[in-house]
Structure formats: C-alpha cells, structure tokens
Amino acid sequence: MSVEIRISHALKKYGDNVIIPDLSVNIKPGEFFTLLGPSGCGKTTLLRMIAGFNSIEGGDFFFGDKRINDLDPSKRNIGMVFQNYAIFPHYTVRKNVEFGLKNRRMPREEIKSRTDQFLKLMQIDTLADRMPDRLSGGQQQRVALARALCISPDVLLMDEPLSNLDAKLRVEMRTVIKNIQHDVGITCVYVTHDQEEAMAVSDRIAVMNAGVIQHIGNPKSIYQRPANVFVATFIGRTNMLEGELQVEGGKAFLCLSDYRTQMDTVAPEYMQSQKIQISVRPEELLLNRDANADGLKGTVQDAVFLGLNTHYFVKLDSGEDVEIIQESSIEETLGKGARISLTINTEKVNLFLADGTKNILTGVKNDLDA
Amino acid sequence: MEKNKKFELWTVMTIVFFLLFLLILVYPMFGILKQSLYDKEGALTLANFSKFFAKKYYTNTIINSFKVTIVVTLVSLLIGIPLSYFYSFYRLKGAKVIFVVSILCCMSAPFLGALSWIMLLGRNGIVTKFFLNVFKIRLGSIYGFKGILLVQALKYFPLVFIYMNGAFRNIDNTLIEASANMGCTGVRRFFKIILQLSMPTVLAASLMVFMQAFADFGTPMIIGEGYRTFPVEIYSQYLGENGRDYGFAAAISVIAILITALVFFLQQWATGKFRFSISALHPVEKKPAKGIGGFLMHLYAYLLIFIGFAPNLYIVYLSFVNSDGAVFKTGYSFNNYRLAAKKLLVRSINNTLTLGVGSLIIIIVFAVIVSYLVVRRSSPINHAIDTMAMLPYIMPGAVVGIALVMAFGSKPFALTGTMTIMILNLVVRRMPYTIRSASATLMQISPSIEEAAISLGASKLKTFARITVPMMSSGIVSGAILSWVAIVTELSGSIILYNNKTITLTMSTYVQINRGNYGTACAFAAILTVVTILSLLIYIKVSGSEDDIKL
Numbered sequence A: 001m002s003v004e005i006r007i008s009h010a011l012k013k014y015g016d017n018v019i020i021p022d023l024s025v026n027i028k029p030g031e032f033f034t035l036l037g038p039s040g041c042g043k044t045t046l047l048r049m050i051a052g053f054n055s056i057e058g059g060d061f062f063f064g065d066k067r068i069n070d071l072d073p074s075k076r077n078i079g080m081v082f083q084n085y086a087i088f089p090h091y092t093v094r095k096n097v098e099f100g101l102k103n104r105r106m107p108r109e110e111i112k113s114r115t116d117q118f119l120k121l122m123q124i125d126t127l128a129d130r131m132p133d134r135l136s137g138g139q140q141q142r143v144a145l146a147r148a149l150c151i152s153p154d155v156l157l158m159d160e161p162l163s164n165l166d167a168k169l170r171v172e173m174r175t176v177i178k179n180i181q182h183d184v185g186i187t188c189v190y191v192t193h194d195q196e197e198a199m200a201v202s203d204r205i206a207v208m209n210a211g212v213i214q215h216i217g218n219p220k221s222i223y224q225r226p227a228n229v230f231v232a233t234f235i236g237r238t239n240m241l242e243g244e245l246q247v248e249g250g251k252a253f254l255c256l257s258d259y260r261t262q263m264d265t266v267a268p269e270y271m272q273s274q275k276i277q278i279s280v281r282p283e284e285l286l287l288n289r290d291a292n293a294d295g296l297k298g299t300v301q302d303a304v305f306l307g308l309n310t311h312y313f314v315k316l317d318s319g320e321d322v323e324i325i326q327e328s329s330i331e332e333t334l335g336k337g338a339r340i341s342l343t344i345n346t347e348k349v350n351l352f353l354a355d356g357t358k359n360i361l362t363g364v365k366n367d368l369d370a
Numbered sequence B: 001m002e003k004n005k006k007f008e009l010w011t012v013m014t015i016v017f018f019l020l021f022l023l024i025l026v027y028p029m030f031g032i033l034k035q036s037l038y039d040k041e042g043a044l045t046l047a048n049f050s051k052f053f054a055k056k057y058y059t060n061t062i063i064n065s066f067k068v069t070i071v072v073t074l075v076s077l078l079i080g081i082p083l084s085y086f087y088s089f090y091r092l093k094g095a096k097v098i099f100v101v102s103i104l105c106c107m108s109a110p111f112l113g114a115l116s117w118i119m120l121l122g123r124n125g126i127v128t129k130f131f132l133n134v135f136k137i138r139l140g141s142i143y144g145f146k147g148i149l150l151v152q153a154l155k156y157f158p159l160v161f162i163y164m165n166g167a168f169r170n171i172d173n174t175l176i177e178a179s180a181n182m183g184c185t186g187v188r189r190f191f192k193i194i195l196q197l198s199m200p201t202v203l204a205a206s207l208m209v210f211m212q213a214f215a216d217f218g219t220p221m222i223i224g225e226g227y228r229t230f231p232v233e234i235y236s237q238y239l240g241e242n243g244r245d246y247g248f249a250a251a252i253s254v255i256a257i258l259i260t261a262l263v264f265f266l267q268q269w270a271t272g273k274f275r276f277s278i279s280a281l282h283p284v285e286k287k288p289a290k291g292i293g294g295f296l297m298h299l300y301a302y303l304l305i306f307i308g309f310a311p312n313l314y315i316v317y318l319s320f321v322n323s324d325g326a327v328f329k330t331g332y333s334f335n336n337y338r339l340a341a342k343k344l345l346v347r348s349i350n351n352t353l354t355l356g357v358g359s360l361i362i363i364i365v366f367a368v369i370v371s372y373l374v375v376r377r378s379s380p381i382n383h384a385i386d387t388m389a390m391l392p393y394i395m396p397g398a399v400v401g402i403a404l405v406m407a408f409g410s411k412p413f414a415l416t417g418t419m420t421i422m423i424l425n426l427v428v429r430r431m432p433y434t435i436r437s438a439s440a441t442l443m444q445i446s447p448s449i450e451e452a453a454i455s456l457g458a459s460k461l462k463t464f465a466r467i468t469v470p471m472m473s474s475g476i477v478s479g480a481i482l483s484w485v486a487i488v489t490e491l492s493g494s495i496i497l498y499n500n501k502t503i504t505l506t507m508s509t510y511v512q513i514n515r516g517n518y519g520t521a522c523a524f525a526a527i528l529t530v531v532t533i534l535s536l537l538i539y540i541k542v543s544g545s546e547d548d549i550k551l
C-alpha cells in the first residue's frame, strides 16, 4: 500500500527567515527517496513539514490525492524514525512496538501477532521484554524501525537514522533498512548527509542546497552527470579546473592550457566557444609517465599507495592542484618531483557553464526539469 | 496560508492558567499594594509608608533582618562549603550518613531548632543549668541575634552543602590535574580553580539561604525576643497586639517584597558575570582521607551534622520526659502525648495529612502543566504565566498569608478559616520550586519522543499522559519529597490563615511553644520530626538513591 507524495511550491519561513523558498518534488509510490545536502540546507525542515511537525507557510502537500497540509500529524499515517531513536524509555521493547497499534484500536490478538511479526522481521524478538536503556544503539534503531513499520504507514520518514551508530553498524543497518523497505514496498523519504549511504540505499536522490533542490536523479546519473558545479563538488571527490570550449567546424574541443581534446557529448544548445568549468574526478585523469606525451603537464607532489589504488597529488604547470587515483601498477610508485603528463577521460568528464549553473553535456538526467 | 482553527487542548490550558494565576497570584499581590496605599478611612495616602520610615523602631526591624540574614548566609557558606568539599573530593567513612542527616537537618520544621536550643541553652536549659550549678559559670544569653544566627545557620548550611555537591560533581578531574601540573595545588587551587568554577552555584545557594532566612518567621519569633525582625513585625501588625492595622501591615509587606526582589535581581546580575557552563566527562576521583588531615575532616563533618541534628533528637527525647505540659519533671512517661491528645492532636495529624496530600497533588498537577506550557509551547502568554508563577518566590511567607487574607477573606470569596485558603497558601508558596524542577526535567527530554508518539497516531492528550508525564515522573518525584516536607512544616503563611478547625501539627507545636507548654510542644514536634524522617527514608528506599534529591 504505497502512495505518491507530491509537494508543489512549498514555502517555509521561520519569522522573516526564508528556509525553503519554493520547492516542488514528486516522490513515486514505493520509492526510496533520499534528501542529501550540507548541514543546515533544510532537509530536516522539509521532512518535518511532510510529517506535520513544522508549519507550512505556503504550497501544497499531497499523499496520493489527499491534501495533507491541515491534517493532524497523528492522522497522516506516517512512520517516523528519528536520529536519536526516540524510543519511549519507560516502555519495554514490545510495548514500544505495540504503541501505534493500540492507538488504532486493533483487536488484542492482531496487535500481538503483528508485533511478533515485526519483532521477528527486525530480529529483535529475543529482546521483547527488555527495557530500552539496556539495548545497544543498533538494537534501539531496530526497535524504532519496527515501531514505525508495524502500523503499515503510507510513508516512512527517516531523519539521519544511522548517524548515531558506529561506522560498521551503519553499513549493516543501511542494508537492513533498504531490504525491509523493499520487502514492505513502502514510500520512503530518507535524510542523510552521508553521500555514500545515500548512494547505497536510494532509488533516487535529491541534492539540496540552501533550501533549493539542485538535482533529482538516481545515484548513477547524479554521480556521473551532475546537473551543476554544486552537485559535482558535493557528490564524490572532484578536481575543478578552468578552461575553454572551442567550436570549430561543428566539432567541440576542450582546451586546457596547451592540451586540447575533442568532446563529442556537448549538448547542441551549448555548441559555441566559451569559457567553462571542468569537473574531472580523480579516476578520470589518466597519468602518463612520459612527460613529453600529449596532455596536461605537471609535477608529482606526493604519492600515497593504498593497495588497490595509488593516489597522486600533482601540481599542474598552470598552478592548479589536482588529485589522481590510479589502479596500482607493478612499476615503481612515482616519487615527489617526478614530471608527468595527464590526459582526461572525455567520456566521463563534466563541463559546466562558466558560472557553474548548468552542465553543458548531453545525458544529464535531472527530474527537477521534468 | 492556513491557520489551524481547531479546538486545541493546550490553548485552553493557557487561558485557564493565565486567568487562574491572575486570580491567585497577581490579584492578591496588587491587593497588598492597594491596601498599603489607603488609610483606615479608605483615602489614598502614603501615610503607611511614612509611618514606617519615620519611626526608628520600624526601620530597625528591616535593618535587623538584613543584618542577621546576611551573617546567616555567610556563616552557612563558611561551614557548608568545606563540608561539601571534603564530601566531594575525599572518600569519607559513612558518607551516606553524612548526606542523609544533612538533608534531615534542613528539612526539619524551621522553629524546631529554636525550641530545642532554648531547651539546651535558654534560661532554664539543661546546659545553662549544668554550667551554673557545676562550674558556677553564667553562660551568655542565647536569645536575640546570637540565637537566630545559631539556629538558622545550622538549618541552612545543609542547603549550601547539597547545592555545592552538585557543582563539585561537575568539575572535571582533568582540570584538577591540569592545575596541579601548573603548580597550583592545595588551598590555592581550591580558591583559584574549584571555587571559581563553582561560583554560579555559590551564588544560587546564597540566594536560597538568604530568601529562606529572611522570610523565616518561626525562629526569630521564638528565640529572637527583643531582636525584632520584620516577618515578626508584619505578623504582629496584622494580628495587632495594639489593634489591627491592615494598611500598615500591607506597607511593611510591600517593602519586604521590594527588598527580596532587589536581592533576587542582584543575584541574577551577579550570576550573569559567571556565565560559563561546565560538565564533567571525567568526574573527580575521590581521594582517601588519610592521616591527621583525614581525621580532622571526619571530625569536622560528624561534629557539624551532630550539632545540626542533635536538637531534633533531643526534642524527641524530651517528648518522653515526664511533665505537666509546661514544666519538665523527673522520670519518663507519655504525659506529653496524653496532654497533646487533649489539644487537638488527632485533628492536627488529620489536617496535616489532608492539607499535605491535597496541596501536593495540586502543586504537581499545576507544575506539570505549566512546565509543559513554558517549555514546549513557548509563547508570550505562556511566558507571562511562568513569570507570574515565580512571583511567590520573592514573597516572604507572612506576606503571602496576609495577601491571601486580604484578597479572599471577604465576600465574594469569604475563605477565611477554610481548608481551601490553607491549601491555596501552600500551593502558592511551594509551586515556584516545583515548576522550576519540572521545567528542568522536561528540558532534558527530547521532543522527538513526543513526536514519535504522535506520528504513531496518539492524540496530543494521550501523548502527554502516556509519554511525557511518565518520563517526567522521576524528576517530579524527587522534587515532590522536598515539597512534601516543606508543606508539612510550613509555618509563616499558615500562621496567619489557620484556625482551630484547620490547625496542623506545625501550627499546634507553635501554639504550645507560644503558651509556654514546652512539654506538649515537644510531643507535637516529635511526631512532626518522625513524619519528616520517615518521608525521607521511604523516598530513599523507593528511589534507591539519595543522589537524586533536588531542592
């Protein structure tokens, strides 16, 4: 029983402070949708507007065809998982999970069987009679999930549910969350500022900055064809360089000092010579030990051998610093001061307008524009 | 842009409590102000105030109060802080006993100490007689300034002790080690680091002691004799040995409120100078108290709590000594209790329990609701409710009593001599403290737990009743035990409001002392003491820890 969430022209203000100016998004039924963005960009605020804990200063919120702007939070049929778990400290695990069912005045046997079902699903059935203060963080989060899910909510909202857990448990729990969401098939809005986590669990990600969604897309398209410079720099590591696009005889060339290479994927509407910003990820730079080969010239500053990969830090002759990740080779690792040349993987590199607002290549999938 | 126009429980609560507090807090206070500005014929005048300031006799009462209270505060700090320091930084033997007995000292009825010290050091006190008969030495008089100082300092040093324990617990061990590294140890470290860090608490404790000692009516009344302090003066002006003068009593009350308000704001200002927060990741590790130093520490601690608590025990002992009610004789009997039984003992006990339980329930309910409004529903009106609730904090008990009589004594209320006005007095006097502790507890609870309940479909009311209140309960209970004892031993407000029908144990004790029936008084006082001790022991038993007691 999954529903679609439609938000159109949402406005949020605290006093005169506009936090979210004008936000529209459609979240598909059964989708795992993640809000990702830097601290303070308004993720929690938006989530709490959906949940009904924040006032809505403007716009419309729909669950399916039902407008929920004025619906009491207790009537929205949402499951919510909080960063601090928000387990009721004076109830046992079982009572915590039952709480929502009791509010729905279910028959006693059904409450019992549903509770058992979800305790088992979350693998906490052996803890049913424990008090919460005797649970580990991961166990508490499982209780919170079981409690949120067992009421068969229309949507599941999670605000950084894993950020209080240690790194190993975080990885384990995100798999649990992803699998459960998939099994139950519930629409899920997930907030995090851990991009790896977002990549791992999401069907689609919305990257936010300062209350504005920059890019909505699946993890792959956001990583490989970011909509603008903010998204490119926020997601993953990247080197930002300044260069030029030169169009000659219907062909586009990327020019960086004296390095020039043909680009086949520039979108037709941007086919004109102009200054551009270039985002090239460390693995998209190819290192050539022959300093005289065609490419960007530079000097190795530092090299770090990490087993599978070797990281190089190179100062280009233009003065810019870049980072390169290379699969470790059997040859000697290059030392400080070694002269090298670099070429760019033109299939993967991203080019942006000089002001950084648009990716000028084809293949950008941003549902925001749809 | 939508507004939620639906009926909302908390909005209703806001309105109810705003009006209620206007009625029971603001209206009586303005009543006093108004009364002080009118003469007996009902004409507007400043005569009451000029009368006060014209006569040295009256102004002296304020100066006297000030003098003795300041000295009491300083002495309490002086003896309380070292005790707390030893207790917090060293492993004393029987630390639990020291703590529990200290609490008992400050929980006993305000004037029991006075009664007991009179029995020991007064004109006919056994110590006085002993010295006179055996050594032919005449001890100095215990009455007046010295007596008040002795009794109040011994009653209030435990407050300092309890406050300071909290502060010392929050000092991080690494700070102590760091200062040792930089060559700052011993006494220098105590003054430079430890005391400086605890300054906000020192100020808070000072204010607490000052307010309570300043407003204390029983002690100066019983042991003060010629040394008149102004709670006593308010009372005698009101009850009028020389005819009642409401206007003048009101004027003194207004002056008292202004003084306490001034002290309150001075304290707030001073606290603002020490605005830093500390919380210990590594609490101080208690060192063993060894050698001559350790011996002296133990001696100090046990001597102090012995002197503090012995008077209570002495009264219990005296209650079994044979007497005809007024004069003690040789041998032991239950005479005192028999006589007390004839003097409304049963009724006093009944009233004490009824009033105590009744007011406690009301106070707790009010405090929970008000703290919720203040902490979770911040709004200008709720802020006003909070401010109103704090008004009694700066009103000495006698002033509250008089204000209530003036406000509700006549029609349309006509509450004089009823249980209602007694309860009202207790609620008004104790509520600020309970609201403070309830608010502090609520602030510790993350709002997301309540939101979780709501998102699971619980109504606001249900969330409040099933989630918020149970989570607050530990904080409420620890505050309630002290409220309970404070209620049971309340004197200065009730003394103005009680009559034969609403008399309580505390009042009965006081009445008997006043009539010179010391034997009977001891019987009442002994029962009162046992009630206090039992309350505390039950609490410690139930809560399983003595560390949670909050003031």
Ligand SMILES: Nc1ncnc2c1ncn2[C@@H]1O[C@H](COP(=O)(O)OP(=O)(O)OP(=O)(O)O)[C@@H](O)[C@H]1O
Residues within 6 Å of the ligand: A014, A019, A037, A038, A039, A040, A041, A042, A043, A044, A045, A046, A193
């Ligand atoms: N109750 C409030 N009153 C005023 N401003 C607020 C309030 N709550 C949040 N804000 C502001 O709204 C902005 C967005 O806050 P929000 O909590 O949504 O950020 P976030 O994206 O969840 O950040 P984080 O990743 O740190 O949790 C911030 O600038 C914050 O200061």
Ligand SMILES: [Mg+2]
Residues within 6 Å of the ligand: A043, A044, A045, A159
């Ligand atoms: Mg947040």
